Amino acid sequence: MAFTAKQIADFLKGEIVGNPDITVSNFSKIEEGKTGTISFLANPKYTPYIYTTEADIVLVNSDFVPEKPVKATLIKVPNAYAALASLLEMVNSANPRKTGHEEMSFISPAATLGEEVYVGAFAYISENVQVGDSSTIHPHVYIGENVKIGKNCILYPGAKIYRDCVIGDRCIIHAGAVIGADGFGYSKESESYHKIPQMGNVLIEEDVEIGANTTIDRAVMGSTIIRRGVKLDNLIQIAHNCEIGEHTAMAAQVGIAGSTKIGENCVFGGQVGIGGHITIGKNSQIGAQSGIISNTKEGSEVMGSPAMPVKTFFKSSIIVPKLPDMYKQLSALEKEIAELKKRLEQGS
Amino acid sequence: MAFTAKQIADFLKGEIVGNPDITVSNFSKIEEGKTGTISFLANPKYTPYIYTTEADIVLVNSDFVPEKPVKATLIKVPNAYAALASLLEMVNSANPRKTGHEEMSFISPAATLGEEVYVGAFAYISENVQVGDSSTIHPHVYIGENVKIGKNCILYPGAKIYRDCVIGDRCIIHAGAVIGADGFGYSKESESYHKIPQMGNVLIEEDVEIGANTTIDRAVMGSTIIRRGVKLDNLIQIAHNCEIGEHTAMAAQVGIAGSTKIGENCVFGGQVGIGGHITIGKNSQIGAQSGIISNTKEGSEVMGSPAMPVKTFFKSSIIVPKLPDMYKQLSALEKEIAELKKRLEQGS
Amino acid sequence: MAFTAKQIADFLKGEIVGNPDITVSNFSKIEEGKTGTISFLANPKYTPYIYTTEADIVLVNSDFVPEKPVKATLIKVPNAYAALASLLEMVNSANPRKTGHEEMSFISPAATLGEEVYVGAFAYISENVQVGDSSTIHPHVYIGENVKIGKNCILYPGAKIYRDCVIGDRCIIHAGAVIGADGFGYSKESESYHKIPQMGNVLIEEDVEIGANTTIDRAVMGSTIIRRGVKLDNLIQIAHNCEIGEHTAMAAQVGIAGSTKIGENCVFGGQVGIGGHITIGKNSQIGAQSGIISNTKEGSEVMGSPAMPVKTFFKSSIIVPKLPDMYKQLSALEKEIAELKKRLEQGS
Numbered sequence A, B, C: 001m002a003f004t005a006k007q008i009a010d011f012l013k014g015e016i017v018g019n020p021d022i023t024v025s026n027f028s029k030i031e032e033g034k035t036g037t038i039s040f041l042a043n044p045k046y047t048p049y050i051y052t053t054e055a056d057i058v059l060v061n062s063d064f065v066p067e068k069p070v071k072a073t074l075i076k077v078p079n080a081y082a083a084l085a086s087l088l089e090m091v092n093s094a095n096p097r098k099t100g101h102e103e104m105s106f107i108s109p110a111a112t113l114g115e116e117v118y119v120g121a122f123a124y125i126s127e128n129v130q131v132g133d134s135s136t137i138h139p140h141v142y143i144g145e146n147v148k149i150g151k152n153c154i155l156y157p158g159a160k161i162y163r164d165c166v167i168g169d170r171c172i173i174h175a176g177a178v179i180g181a182d183g184f185g186y187s188k189e190s191e192s193y194h195k196i197p198q199m200g201n202v203l204i205e206e207d208v209e210i211g212a213n214t215t216i217d218r219a220v221m222g223s224t225i226i227r228r229g230v231k232l233d234n235l236i237q238i239a240h241n242c243e244i245g246e247h248t249a250m251a252a253q254v255g256i257a258g259s260t261k262i263g264e265n266c267v268f269g270g271q272v273g274i275g276g277h278i279t280i281g282k283n284s285q286i287g288a289q290s291g292i293i294s295n296t297k298e299g300s301e302v303m304g305s306p307a308m309p310v311k312t313f314f315k316s317s318i319i320v321p322k323l324p325d326m327y328k329q330l331s332a333l334e335k336e337i338a339e340l341k342k343r344l345e346q347g348s
Helices: A003-012 A044-051 A082-093 A310-347 B005-012 B043-050 B080-092 B309-347 C005-012 C044-051 C081-093 C310-347
Strands: A015-017 A037-041 A057-061 A073-077 A178-181 A186-189 A193-196 A203-205 A214-216 A223-226 A302-304 B014-017 B037-040 B057-061 B073-077 B178-181 B188-189 B192-194 B199-202 B214-217 B223-226 B300-303 C015-017 C037-041 C057-061 C072-079 C177-182 C186-189 C192-195 C201-204 C215-217 C225-226 C300-302
Touching: A003 A015, A003 A057, A003 A073, A003 A082, A003 B188, A003 C192, A037 A044, A037 A082, A044 A073, A057 A082, A073 A082, A082 C192, A178 A203, A178 C057, A186 B080, A186 C005, A203 A214, A214 A223, A310 B309, A310 C310, B005 B014, B005 B057, B005 B073, B014 B188, B014 B214, B037 B043, B037 B080, B057 B080, B057 C201, B073 B080, B178 B199, B188 C081, B192 C081, B199 B214, B214 B223, B300 B309, B309 C310, C005 C015, C037 C044, C037 C081, C057 C081, C072 C081, C177 C201, C215 C225, C300 C310
Parallel strands: A037 A057, A057 A073, A178 A214, A203 A223, B037 B057, B057 B073, B178 B214, B199 B223, C037 C057, C057 C072, C177 C215, C201 C225
Antiparallel strands: A015 A073, A186 A193, B014 B073, B188 B192, C015 C072, C186 C192
16 A cells, blocks of 8 residues: 555644655664665664665655755655654554454353454453453453453453453553562461452553563452553563553563552653552653662652662762772871871971 | 451450450551551651541550550550451451462362462463462462472462472562572683583472562572571562571662571662672671672671671761862872971071 | 494593593583583582582693692593583584474465574464574464574573564574564553554664573664674573674673663673663673663673672672671761860860
8 A cells, every 4th residue: 555745644634745656665763774664763873874765755854954965855854753644543543453253262151242342262261250342352261250351452362361351441451461460478477478358459440551470469459550551561560559640651670669650741762660569650751670669759850770860870880890999099098197297296 | 357356366365455346357557547447566766647647546565655645445455566467367267268279270180289279260280299288379470390399389470480399388479579580690611601410409498489570590409498488578689599687687689699608587779789699697687788709707788889787787888978178188188288397407 | 323432532622541442422510520420620619529420521721730639530621611512512513403494384475484484383484474494483483474593593492472573593582582572662642551653673683592491582673783703692581672692691680771881891790670671791700680770881790780890899798798897987986076175175
């Protein structure tokens, strides 16, 4: 399916700089651009490629002014990345969605499935499960008793939802994610551990996306809560009784210990660790690999383990490799001062 | 099912302070306490909530003395958290356990299953597998050839056990955990790697709990060993030929490299990394995100990467953000001393 | 199946020191050596065990000269670890490989399977999938539409391959690994996130091994590329549009952010994190738990977060615990200098 620059610009309400009749039939990254494709420029780091790319059309931000001649036809839009997203979505939505229940799936007679639901082979749907209209349950998905799944959800192959959990509309759960496994709770009795039954559940609101092999534990009582619009990358651990605020996004391999509350609109880099029973204020930005062991205020920008303001972190990081020299310098100064004192005393 | 404070206090052998006839039918966290529920106070951080909670009953430690009036009825017990565990267990054990083999499961005729074993649909049980009495094999579990599973075990959906592994009685393996995948072993040959077949197995003793999506690799030869009572949280990596000592507990996302031996009764925070061929003494406490590259003694309490005694870690961490200032200060002092020397020499 | 030292030495082209007729029937680690087994000595750390091991035969490097009497028969070879690998492989290859398609598997009529392919029960093979000759598709494997799998591959139970991905010959994908889940891409729109459809795929070349529960995301457009000979351990995250160079090896729990390019022949310790849009030069060695936020040159050996040259890292790490003392020392010196100045001024 090919589109002209004009058709694309019309769809995006953008402005063409170049040939309105040139056609493209696929997407490419600007540094790997090929004839017949459309690309985009959003990250300034990639600006040099716009002068060399073989892509025939490039989406750029309205304020982009080339410093050299550009071979590609440009389409100027307010936000090149968002425009790309719209285009990708338009093409993606042309893919037909599967419906119907494949043989060799297990659907409890006591489960309630909405209309236009797809259930793949080897999916397991337990008693009293509810699945909303137009949701997609891929092969090998497990849904435990009493689970409620909203409308227009996608559960990718091998996602596992333990009993009693609740998932809102338009959620996407990727392959291998585990929702509602037991929280890590024991009471210590002399030398051994005694398991605390985890009687709560996980409550996921609408428009949440959960990455592959991410694990979200059920609450010991009450709910572990993932608020609407939250985006979790792969291999993340959310412990029991946590609450993740609306529209917070976390990169891969983050770990959040038990009963911690994360505010809304936070952004976490990868491999961050947050201690238990902590509160992270809304609109916080936590740098990759940070370790947080105390509450942080609204709008914090921190990094390091333990975390400090991000500017302080980078300034201190520059000094760390100089520590051996500082240590020697300090000893040398100490000797010099001792000698100066001696001379001063002898001189007096 | 509702219980009176008196019934609960009798069951726990606790002492009532308040109304013995008040009834509850569910659990709640003290900060989210609702009428009709029982809560508990174990972590002093949550003490303020006891004066405001809506929970009708609260379990407290015997030595708890309120500083203000408390609306809830208190039940005093030696250990409020352990008492809660007993209560939760009592309620939990009222849930019936599934038994029988669901159709669409695969059970090799050469496998031996004990009495009252549940096998869910789409579970795969290979040749020569043994499963002990009253064990629960959920849907999508894979059990490879020659595996032995003890009595009263629970394998949650999608747990994968590779061939030849051994799992003791009363173990719990959560969804997506992989037991016995190949260790990461290669010999380097000029530019490429040559795989070393991993011929050993994983040996898990009794009363072990393994978290969701945790991976424990089989030994190259002999066994990777998880001793009795060990508790592993989610997304942990245990490499080939490790041994984890009895009743050691590890929080999520810990990684242990090959052939390392961890002593008994250790406690690991989340995201800790331990190098290969290392010995960690028993009763050690390893702080979250620590990195350990040499042996540690019995009873060590360490943190940091590389790890140091935990008190040193926190003292040093306070200084790290001051490094840029220290660096400037040091340069300034150096200049001042040079000047002093000059003046002293001129003066003499 | 028992072998004599002579048979083994002939197979390995090694030299016997001891009894050529002694027989062994199993392998053991040198520190756990038992009668009737063959062991090896490659890591010098384990040299003391050669004088006490109960193993009847030990493979050693040609240059090994015992300092005390050794009870075991030695077989000297140029590389003891590689020789062990050959032996393990010989024994391992005696295990018969399963073939045929088990009932209760799902194979689309529009899929093409080569000769001698094994498909386990509950495996799901979608439309237009191609699987090469002699590949092994274990139970619970999911293969999405249009996926191509090469010859002699092994996909362990529960591996999930999303649509359109390509896997070369002789690849091994361990249990629970997820290949081709959506990259973590959104455009921010006021307070919420808008998902960017991930239209690319994952391309894995030949001779790659992917660990258990590792996740490799599909590209937003184009391919996330894993070059031939790459070895990835368990629980690793490779984000969208990354490229991992030939014969690079990564230990467990490494995370690589989007669009990063890793050169060939690199070695990564466990839990390393690499930022997005970064280039790591070939032949680099990245120490465990390092955090990398800028490009590194060919042949770099770095460690720390942020990373620095590995020698600098260890030198600085020795100083870190001394920081509180340095801080006090610096304040003391400052006071002393102030006093000296005062005395000098009074004296003049």
